Amino acid sequence: MSDTSRVAATLADGRELIYFYDDTSRAVPPPPDLRPLPPRSDLIELRRDPLRGEWVSITAQRNDRTFLPDAAECPLCPSRDGRLSEIPASDYDVVAFENRFPSFAVPPADEPDPGPVDGQELFARRPGAGRCEVLAFSSDHDGSFAGLPARRVKTIIKAWVDRTAALSALPGVQQVYCFENRGAEIGVTLHHPHGQIYAYPLLPPRTAQVLDATREHKERTGGDLFADILKAETTAGTRVVLTGEHWTAFVPAAARWPFELHLFPHRQVGAFPELTDAERDELAEVYPRLLRACDDYYGTPLPYVAGWHQAPRGAEDSYRLHLELFSVQRAKGKLKFLAGSESGMAVWINDVLPETVAERLREVLK
Ligand SMILES: [Zn+2]
Structure with a gap:
């Protein structure tokens, strides 16, 4: 039996987005993403630090990501009143989608092996395969996880279950990490209550x-x-x-x-x-x-x-x-x-x- 409280959709640039509803009666057909988004250009590579034996994800394009926008510009608020955000629906309960500024992403199938940095064998390099998703906990911009009712937390747990199962099955993924950064002091770039899910293509140290x-x-x-x-x-x-x-x-x-x-x-x-x-x-x-x-x-x-x-x-x-x-x-x-x-x-x-x-x-x- 399919789960009718889970609705999958695709964003304008091909990224996957999934709505999770508190109950099936709240589920609605997903509206299209009407934004003219440029194609994805995930320039991500992993470089190995030979002294520590650890991989570092180098993602230069993330430096341009959205930083502490006003509520009126928030990419995690629903799309309404003529303003289009990352989430096409006019309301939602919980939604997971591929991060527009990922730290890891599966490279195109035809991408050539980059070889080591500067051709030096000591400086191993490989594509930053893997996946990063955003998980919006609520459509309420000013809410917090602590303020959510148990019914909503159950929907978030359902999303963690769903995304962990799906991302663990991706080739090369070694570990799936669900986390929430909260507060500007931690370096949060968006105040809207949300977490993230990283599917690492490596075993974290x-x-x-x-x-x-x-x-x-x-x-x-x-x-x-x-x-x-x-x-x-x-x-x-x-x-x-x-x-x-x-x-x-x-x-x-x-x-x-x-x-x-x-x-x-x-x-x-x-x-x-x-x-x-x-x-x-x-x-x-x-x-x-x-x-x-x-x-x-x-x-x-x-x-x-x-x-x-x-x-x-x-x-x-x-x-x-x-x-x-x-x-x-x-x-x-x-x-x-x-x-x-x-x-x-x-x-x-x-x-x-x-x-x-x-x-x-x-x-x-x-
Ligand atoms: Zn918001």
Whole structure:
């Protein structure tokens, strides 16, 4: 049976767009995109840093992307009153579409292999294949994820499930990352409530590090590292913020950021598509509740990065889906900057005790 609360469309330059509705009665036929858009010109390449063994996406055209537009110019507001945006419909619930300024995109089939940079074998280069999507959470420009009702959060979860399944199946994609950057302090270029989905054509260094840690823990103890962290946090209890039937939120013992919050499912789940209905339902209630506590933490909207880490290709049984949310805000009106030690050496210095963060979060959690 096809899902009639999901409607696919194509934008004027050929990009894919999908509407997700809270219920089937809200679904409408997709209107055409009437904008005269220029053809896509995704000049993206991956260059390998030989010292670090890491790939960097070089995307010069992204520097021209839209930066903090007024509501009247917002590309994520619906198209109405004669103004055409990225979303052709005059209203919507949740919509996913391919980013016009992607960091990764599948190159044309006839694109020649660029070869190494300057012909130097040390400087490996390959096309920045992969995909970047935008996920608009609401048609309300001034809304926030924390303010969404559980019914809408369920639709967003449905979109994460749908896009994770579709993007994971693309050739060469190694990991699908759903995330939200919130607040100008984080570098958000659009205020309209939205997240992004990156389908990486490489194993992100952070994920590779975690995979190594899970393997090493398994060899040493025979245990599952994610399950054992959850057990240790629950036993200690000092950093636990919330425990549900299916999810537990806690501040990690060795938090890097002055504000950091993790949310783990209670059983091994590799990615969004594996969640049961009961797990999705509880997440739809728990997640916005945690986000509201984040905003109540300092009494002002918290700038944050909320990243959903999912199992990379081939590690579905050992890498657990989980949320890592962090903020650069270290006190009211004060930001933490990644300075010499963090930026230069990846050695983190946190001025705030994780137990204090958890205690304060428990106080403001409603
Ligand atoms: Zn908007």
